[in-house]
Amino acid sequence: MSLPLYIHGSSDVGRQRSQNEDSYRIGAQPDGSRLLVVCDGMGGHEAGEVASQVASDRLVEVLSASTPDNPPRALYEAFVAANQAVLEAVGTRGAPGMGTTGVLAWVMGSRCYVGWVGDSRLYQFREGGLIERTRDHTRVAQMIAHGILTAEEARNHPDSHVLVQALGGSPGVQKSFKPEVWTEPLELRSGDVVLLCSDGLYDFIEDHELYPLIEGRDYQDAVTRLIQTANERGGADNITVILLVAGQPEVPRAVKVPREARRETLPDGMPLLAPAPPVPAAPEEPAAPAPAPRRREPMAPVMPTPAAPAEAVSSGKAGRRVPLWWLLATGILTMGVGIALGLGAGHTPPEPSTPAPVQGTSSAVAVDGGTEQDAGVARSGPPEGMGTPHTPAPAPNGSPQVTESGGK
Structure with a gap:
């Protein structure tokens, strides 16, 4: 579907x-x-x-006969032909310096x-904003362009309308003739x-004033x-205008974007003029949540670890175990008591009426809910019919044996 175009033009003497x-x-055009x-x-x-x-x-004659295969090239050739036509008219009419500017839009x-030559x-405009404008020759x-003048200084400069290019014109202008065409x-x-x-129009109306004058109006x-x-505002020159509105007969109203809406193009949550914060490096692994502070318990003394580690013995109280050092200390104490009892039993005289050998009794000591038992030392009584008994010899191993309840 083609875009409808609404075009109107007019010229005034001023x-x-x-x-x-x-x-x-x-x-x-036919196409x-x-x-x-x-x-x-x-x-x-004249x-x-x-x-x-x-x-x-x-210009119209040349472009009407051209094909739209390469529009920029066709525009350039049309301006060259128009320049030659003006130069021929100068020779015919005998008017040295006769010339003209020209600006052309070929809408397909x-x-x-x-394309253009001179300062027309x-x-x-789009949505009320100026997006393109030709450059004056x-x-x-x-x-x-070379930074010699500012735009404000150039506004009232005496050479503001001295052309460096034109169709026709003086020999100096012809020397630098080269139409400008956007590719x-x-x-x-x-x-x-x-x-x-x-x-004659833009000399009296600034660029920023043009659209506000026509927005909302019919194109004519x-x-x-x-x-x-x-x-x-003076009308000191001839004024010529052609206006094209694409898609509709009225000039659209300018779109006024509020300042806040422009922030949508910035990072979320950032003010319009605030500098961007540094972006932190992505962690290799997700950080674990910080553990809750825990109360430090006093550490128990560290005892040497035996070759075969003993298992902790249940104390009978739920949720608590007996420290290993306590078991070792208790075992040593029990061992000492067992040895003392054994030695004491060894010096007790046997009863005369009992001819059989006397067996040593073993002592048992309760240890925190469990039982530790020391093995008695075996002794032999005198042979039957013999006299006074003799002192028994110590056990071959020379040390008591300790059995822990629940141990292996």
Whole structure:
């Protein structure tokens, strides 16, 4: 589906000129494309008028006969042909210095190819904002480009309209003649506005004032409003305007984006002008939650570990075990008691009436709910029929044996 185009143009002599040297053309091509041309003649009276008419007619004629295979190249060749046509008119009419500017838009659906020579301009607006504008071929524009002048200083500079390029014109201008053509087209969207004009308009209306004057207006009324405003502000030159609105007959209202909405393009939660915080490096593993602070318990004395570690003995109290050092100390104490009892039993005289050998009794000691038992020392009584008993010899192993309840 093609994008509908609403186009209107008009030219006015202004308030201080007696003759209009501007000219414009709006042409429909057989392939459905449109040609928009604005030319601003120079050379005084009839010379300027003739130059602008000759140039605009020649531009349309050449492009109407060309194929749209390479629009930028076709535009360049059309300007070369228009320049030659003006130079021929100079020779015919005998008016040295006769020349004109020219700006052209070749609109093919949603594409707009642009070329120009001199200081007539083309603007493209979208949602009320200026997104494209041609560059003037003037001495002052060159000084701005090289940083010699600022835009404010150039505004009222005496050379502000001294051209360095034109169609026709003086030999000096012809020496640097080279049409400027954008190799890539403007892309048109519904609601876009394209404005072509001569310097009689923008000399009295600043770039930032253009769209507010026409927003919300019908495309034809918008052209009238621009010319009227330039005349109200002096109208010192001829004023020519062509306006194109894509997709609708009215110039859309400017989109006013609140400041807060612009923050959507910044990192979440960041103020508009705040510097970006440093981004922390991603941890290799997720950090474990910090453990709750725990109360430190006093540590028990560390005893040497025996070759075969003994198992802790249950104390009979739920949730608590007897320390190993306590078991070792208790075992040593029990051993000592057992030895003392054994030695005491060894010095007890046997009863005379008992002829059998006397067996030593073993002592048992309760240890924290368990039982530890020392093995008695075996002793032999005197042979039957013998006299006084003798002192028994110590056990061969020379040490008591200790058995822990529950041990292995």
